Amino acid sequence: MNIVNMMWAGGTPYMSIHKVHRQVLSHAGADARISNWLLLGSGLCCGLGSTREWHMPSRALKGRHFWRLLRPWLRMRLRKALNEAQAEVVLLDGVGVARLVLPLLQQVPQVRAKVLFHGKTRLSASDVRLLRMFPAERLSIAAVSQTLATSLEHDLGRPVQTLRMALDPLAFAEPLLSRDAARQALQLPQVAGVMLGAVGRLVESKGFEMLIEAFAKASARQSDLQLAIIGEGPLRAVLQARIDALGLAGRVHLSGHRDDLQQLYRAFDWLLVPSRSEGLGLVVQEAVMADVPVVCSDLQVFREQLQDTGGYLPVTNENAWAEAIERCASLSAPAVAARQRQALAPEQAWQAFCNGSQSLLRS
16 A cells, blocks of 8 residues: 655654654554655654655645645646555645645545544635545545544534544653653753643743743742743743743753653653643643653643543633642642543553554555
8 A cells, every 4th residue: 555644844843743643654554655745844754654855835835825826736746746656545634735635636536535633723614615525435534632523523514533642652661761860861950849841832822931920920939849841932032031030040941842752751740731722732641651640721632531630720820820830749649640541541542543543544
């Protein structure tokens, strides 16, 4: 089976999306030949098979204004390449890629399309029409959480497969560093108090600005708290300026992007996830599988994974987060982590993901 994995872009900002596609494609079977196509940019890809970088103009991909005139030419190039690759399956990275590719597949009848949604997307009327009108026998739609799948089914009026991303528990646990080794790798102080962690792109939707304000309130009352944020993004300068203004230098650490993130979770006593929205929030799973308890925003996608064990807090409620941060010092982190692991059920989740990935690619 020849599979083309068509991604919007490569690079660090898209790491989590590439991770999901890599896990899905790892279940394609021994007979699969995988090609990864990056429409924009270069760099990080899924790590399976060959990679082709198309370097398409961003404006042309989005098809706005007069750039729309280039779309027929882009589709002609892609159609020719799909025929040359003898593609049988294309795995499409969300609706942005689907907008470009599904129309050209009308002329490539041997190809089956799989559209994988990673987060809440505002679908236009033309998006809905495109996904509804494409032949059902050649199109499968999947989403990385039940919450997202239910929302898409409502919008599209057609079945959407739940393919909740999961990780192999044994493979994940093997490279984990100890607490001290992980802190040393991150160049964090070996403190006697509580080390809180947060992970994600430094963008508005992750809620880190609010988290720093909440941490400032909590640490004013409890001086042995530390916070480390792993990730990179456009808000770094804003966050650092606020850390300095609040007098938190040396207590709040911006640790940057880490390729070895999965090894480092045990540097934290607790993981804080203050996201305003998430398609899945893979960091929740990763922390729990590293035996690190999680406090997170009250989002349905988190409740889907942790049921009633998540310590959920109102999104953007700074005072509630400050109080929760203080409570972390008095709660039994191992006991909370054990309850969360039982709710997550990593072994069963992994088996369901394996079966779902095989079904998606082979159907």
